[in-house]
Amino acid sequence: MIIEANNLTKTYKNKIALNDISFSLEEPKIYGLLGRNGAGKTTFMQVLAGLLLPTNGSVLVNGQTPFDNQKITESICLIKEGDNFKKDLKVKNVLTIASMFYPTWDNQLAFQLIDEFSLDLNVKVKTLSKGMESALGIIVGLASKAPITMFDEPYIGLDASARNRFYEVLVEQYQEHKRTIIFSTHLIDEVSLLFEEVLIFEGGKLIVKDDTDELRESCFSVSGPVAKVEAYIANKKVVNKQEFAGMLTATVLNANKQAAREQGFDVEGVPIQKLMIYLTSKQGGGVK
Numbered sequence: 001m002i003i004e005a006n007n008l009t010k011t012y013k014n015k016i017a018l019n020d021i022s023f024s025l026e027e028p029k030i031y032g033l034l035g036r037n038g039a040g041k042t043t044f045m046q047v048l049a050g051l052l053l054p055t056n057g058s059v060l061v062n063g064q065t066p067f068d069n070q071k072i073t074e075s076i077c078l079i080k081e082g083d084n085f086k087k088d089l090k091v092k093n094v095l096t097i098a099s100m101f102y103p104t105w106d107n108q109l110a111f112q113l114i115d116e117f118s119l120d121l122n123v124k125v126k127t128l129s130k131g132m133e134s135a136l137g138i139i140v141g142l143a144s145k146a147p148i149t150m151f152d153e154p155y156i157g158l159d160a161s162a163r164n165r166f167y168e169v170l171v172e173q174y175q176e177h178k179r180t181i182i183f184s185t186h187l188i189d190e191v192s193l194l195f196e197e198v199l200i201f202e203g204g205k206l207i208v209k210d211d212t213d214e215l216r217e218s219c220f221s222v223s224g225p226v227a228k229v230e231a232y233i234a235n236k237k238v239v240n241k242q243e244f245a246g247m248l249t250a251t252v253l254n255a256n257k258q259a260a261r262e263q264g265f266d267v268e269g270v271p272i273q274k275l276m277i278y279l280t281s282k283q284g285g286g287v288k
């Protein structure tokens with residue numbers, strides 16, 4: 001399914017959560033949706049899921065608006081940080097309701113994962129621990145097999161090994177059944193290897209939308225004597241600079257790693273987590 005945001009704006013009273021953004025997402029792909037607190041990630045996912053109406057502009061899925069449009073929303077599964085299910089429902093009721101809503105539902109996968117994450121089908125959501133409730137959300141997200149599946153920080157309370165298993169199953173399932181997965185997380189180092197494309201939001205704007213491999217190739221740090229590095233970065237996008245003992249390390253965006261090596265610089269890759277911090281930090285962040 002093709003997702004298109006056109007001049008998308010969402011304001012809450014006088015707060016601008018999404019500020020006139022336009023982009024499109026293709027399938028199948030795993031997107032990492034990144035940004036600092038309050039950048040607009042959740043708002044974007046809620047508009048895409050048809051839970052919120054934009055203030056201006058639109059998000060279209062295959063040319064249609066998701067709001068109040070079951071034909072589209074049954075193709076979209078959004079798993080939030082919490083409160084995904086009514087507290088009085090039993091786990092088995094949650095699965096039944098999801099199986100009725102999503103035409104693509106995979107019951108066998110749901111039960112396999114229930115077993116794997118050791119959830120009891122007969123207990124109510126309100127008696128689940130935080131981690132177990134997150135596991136239930138993850139199970140519904142994976143078993144929905146919805147053509148657009150979104151996970152918005154879905155792992156509150158899940159321990160590291162359960163999170164790891166979630167990432168493994170996500171990749172296995174994606175290989176078997178490719179679709180659009182949008183994954184918002186602050187644990188970037190943990191998951192960034194899964195992302196095929198990275199979207200970075202900042203202050204309601206989309207500031208980076210790039211293929212992850214290309215980003216890894218075109219964003220790097222160069223180190224060397226100050227004057228030499230300054231000359232190299234003069235016409236480049238610089239996201240961070242650090243000087244120490246006559247040596248300068250500069251992180252550049254949209255540059256050519258090989259060419260930098262050929263000019264004799266020490267070149268080092270920049271993890272996506274670090275890039276996001278450089279681009280969005282209030283202290284001297286952003287592209288210069």
Ligand SMILES: Nc1ncnc2c1ncn2[C@@H]1O[C@H](COP(=O)(O)OP(=O)(O)OP(=O)(O)O)[C@@H](O)[C@H]1O
Nearest residue numbers: 012015016017035036037038039040041042043044
């Ligand atoms: N219901 C609401 N009422 C008023 N303001 C809101 C509401 N929901 C979000 N906002 C504001 O909109 C902006 C974007 O919030 P949003 O939750 O989309 O950000 P986010 O990137 O998901 O943040 P986080 O990483 O903290 O979850 C923030 O300034 C937030 O305070």
